[in-house]
Amino acid sequence: MALTPLSLLTRNTILCCTTAWLCVAGPSNADDIEPGGKLLLTRGISSVDGSGGGGIVPWALITGNETDRGIGATAHLTSVILPDFDVISYGAGIGLRDRLEFSYTHQALDTGSTGPKLGLPDGYTFSQDIVAMKVRVAGDAIYDQDTWMPQVAIGAVYKQADHGSLLSALGAEDDSGVEFYVSATKLLLAQSLLLGGTLRYTDANQNGLLGFGGTSEASIYPEVSLGYMLSKRLIVGGEYRAKPDNLAFAEEDAWLDLFAAYAINKEMTVSAAYADLGSIATFDEQRGLYLSLQVGF
Amino acid sequence: MYRLCIAALAGTCLTGTLAMADTLPGELPVDPYEVSNANAGAEPVDNPDMFAAFHGQAGIDRIVDDLVDRVTVDPRIEEIFRASDLVRLRRTLKEQFCYLLDGPCDYTGRDMVAAHKDQGITTREFNALVESLQFAMDTEGVPFAMQNKLIAKLAPMKRDVVTR
Ligand code: HEM
Numbered sequence: 320m321a322l323t324p325l326s327l328l329t330r331n332t333i334l335c336c337t338t339a340w341l342c343v344a345g346p347s348n349a350d351d352i353e354p355g356g357k358l359l360l361t362r363g364i365s366s367v368d369g370s371g372g373g374g375i376v377p378w379a380l381i382t383g384n385e386t387d388r389g390i391g392a393t394a395h396l397t398s399v400i401l402p403d404f405d406v407i408s409y410g411a412g413i414g415l416r417d418r419l420e421f422s423y424t425h426q427a428l429d430t431g432s433t434g435p436k437l438g439l440p441d442g443y444t445f446s447q448d449i450v451a452m453k454v455r456v457a458g459d460a461i462y463d464q465d466t467w468m469p470q471v472a473i474g475a476v477y478k479q480a481d482h483g484s485l486l487s488a489l490g491a492e493d494d495s496g497v498e499f500y501v502s503a504t505k506l507l508l509a510q511s512l513l514l515g516g517t518l519r520y521t522d523a524n525q526n527g528l529l530g531f532g533g534t535s536e537a538s539i540y541p542e543v544s545l546g547y548m549l550s551k552r553l554i555v556g557g558e559y560r561a562k563p564d565n566l567a568f569a570e571e572d573a574w575l576d577l578f579a580a581y582a583i584n585k586e587m588t589v590s591a592a593y594a595d596l597g598s599i600a601t602f603d604e605q606r607g608l609y610l611s612l613q614v615g616f
Numbered sequence: 617m618y619r620l621c622i623a624a625l626a627g628t629c630l631t632g633t634l635a636m637a638d639t640l641p642g643e644l645p646v647d648p649y650e651v652s653n654a655n656a657g658a659e660p661v662d663n664p665d666m667f668a669a670f671h672g673q674a675g676i677d678r679i680v681d682d683l684v685d686r687v688t689v690d691p692r693i694e695e696i697f698r699a700s701d702l703v704r705l706r707r708t709l710k711e712q713f714c715y716l717l718d719g720p721c722d723y724t725g726r727d728m729v730a731a732h733k734d735q736g737i738t739t740r741e742f743n744a745l746v747e748s749l750q751f752a753m754d755t756e757g758v759p760f761a762m763q764n765k766l767i768a769k770l771a772p773m774k775r776d777v778v779t780r
Contacts, residue, residue: 356740358747386739388780464768465658474693508768511761551750559735
């Protein structure tokens with residue numbers, strides 16, 4: 320229940336990443352480590368949780384422009400402007416050999432002038448730190464165009480929310496949680512389509528911003544994404560993410576969005592979406608504009 | 617002519633088949649191999665509009681010439697092509713694309729494993745060539761959705777082309 324200091328989190332992440340890099344890289348020649356090489360958009364954008372994917376649903380693709388011989392990284396800044404709240408998220412991820420991904424993201428839900436209506440100070444902000452890891456385990460979404468086999472990845476996401484005592488007063492059991500997911504992504508090039516599905520084991524309330532657990536146990540929730548490529552730089556589509564509804568004081572809905580992601584170049588991708596985040600902390604119909612910038616190599 | 621005869625003899629004796637009917641002046645001889653459309657690495661697309669979308673043989677010729685012009689100056693991969701027989705490469709690529717696009721061609725080149733086994737090509741280099749192909753198809757005005765149908769045929773060949 321105790322808050323994990325950010326410095327510790329960051330240090331653990333760095334240690335973890337270094338160890339994993341050593342394991343993946345093995346004793347190979349330094350000349351082998353080459354940056355870049357992915358085709359436009361095939362690293363995905365960064366989800367609000369920091370994982371390479373769409374905006375709210377992770378993909379089995381690995382972040383960064385690297386191929387199986389290299390290392391890559393991305394950083395993102397995302398905001399969602401809703402009628403009664405603002406969500407902001409920023410973070411960074413690294414991709415190792417197009418196989419392993421580590422990311423850190425900070426996420427905040429700013430209640431703004433809605434705070435007082437909830438009995439909170441004006442501008443009260445719920446926030447959380449998210450450390451995530453993803454491993455690609457099978458398939459190749461892009462090159463295996465002659466089979467139905469998708470690219471499959473598994474991921475673990477550790478979330479540590481702020482304001483633990485308030486969250487328990489709201490009915491959450493915990494202020495931190497771990498989610499596990501399996502994600503399958505397939506590019507159907509002949510149809511210019513991208514299909515994705517994720518199953519997430521979670522008990523997070525509003526993604527963890529309102530803590531973890533409450534009226535029911537952790538369970539598995541489906542998420543889907545669908546995209547159509549209009550050009551090598553532009554993909555449009557939609558996403559759906561089912562979520563737990565664990566807090567007695569407020570109903571929680573699935574998240575939905577319609578998005579467009581545009582790769583300005585190999586380094587920069589901008590995305591915009593119309594996001595429907597449903598009811599948040601008793602405030603219904605939280606629909607608004609999602610904007611995200613991702614830079615990387 | 618003398619070279620061709622030797623090659624023809626060797627080819628007939630060793631495999632019974634030889635790609636000589638289509639070779640162009642200036643092409644260097646290659647070790648004999650069995651000629652077959654299966655060497656193209658994929659079945660043609662099942663879409664009667666594709667060949668027209670690439671503007672027929674003339675369009676395919678322009679795309680391949682542009683592609684070869686681009687990859688032979690692309691600093692990421694030009695080195696790989698320095699020792700290549702570009703006359704032959706242009707001819708066989710044109711045949712291959714025409715065949716894959718369901719055009720009236722047979723592919724007479726080598727299979728993808730044989731053609732690339734000594735090149736030490738990486739995924740990054742494979743993608744560099746795909747980018748050049750996309751530029752060439754853009755220049756020819758091939759609609760993006762149609763471009764993807766050809767790339768969908770080529771993408772699995774990465775398993776044979778990329779060896780490093
Ligand atoms: C799916 C992608 C590719 C296709 C369809 C393809 C097709 C071909 C064909 C048809 C040939 C001629 C075969 C013959 O001479 O009988 C060839 C040769 C060659 N390819 Fe590729 N290729 C691909 C990818 C690449 C890549 C990525 C590179 C390097 C970056 C490359 C480098 C070469 C070279 C250097 C030769 C000439 C070999 C020689 O002169 O003996 N190819 N390729």
